[in-house]
Amino acid sequence: MTTETSHTARPLRVRFARKPEHLQEVLAATSCDDRPEPVVITETRELTPAEYDAFSRTLLQDRDWLAGKGGYPDQTTRHVVEVKAENRETLYVDPSGFAYGRYVGMAIED
Numbered sequence: 001m002t003t004e005t006s007h008t009a010r011p012l013r014v015r016f017a018r019k020p021e022h023l024q025e026v027l028a029a030t031s032c033d034d035r036p037e038p039v040v041i042t043e044t045r046e047l048t049p050a051e052y053d054a055f056s057r058t059l060l061q062d063r064d065w066l067a068g069k070g071g072y073p074d075q076t077t078r079h080v081v082e083v084k085a086e087n088r089e090t091l092y093v094d095p096s097g098f099a100y101g102r103y104v105g106m107a108i109e110d
Contacts, residue, residue: 014039014080014092016105023056026091026104036108037078039092043069044082052085059101066101070094078103 013036017029045065047055055063070079071094080092094103 012039012041012092012107013037014105015108016092016094016103018103020059020101020104022059026059026106029105039078039080039094041082041092042079044084047083047085049085049088052083052088055083056088056091059104062099064099066093066095067099068097070102071096
C-alpha cells in the first residue's frame with residue numbers, strides 16, 4: 001500500500017547521484033567525496049518493501065507522484081521527496097520538475 005504524507009520541511013544533508021538507473025548507482029555515489037547538500041524534505045512517500053524494491057530498480061521510470069516536484073524553489077536549498085519502506089534505506093529524490101528520480105541520494109552522518 002502506498003501512502004503519501006506532507007509535513008513541515010526540515011533540513012538534512014544528502015549526497016546525490018545524478019540520473020541513477022538503480023539503487024546500486026546511488027550507493028556507489030554516496031561513498032564518494034562529493035559534497036553533501038542541505039535539503040528540505042517537502043513530502044514523505046511511504047512504500048511497501050515490494051514497491052520500494054521496484055522503485056529502486058527503475059529510478060529513471062516516470063512516476064506520477066514525483067511529477068513537478070523538487071528543485072530549488074527558494075533558490076538556495078534543494079527540495080526533495082523522502083522515500084521510505086520498512087527495512088529499507090531511506091532515499092531522497094529530487095526530480096527537479098520531472099517525474100523520475102533525476103537526483104537520488106542518501107543522508108550522510110556528520
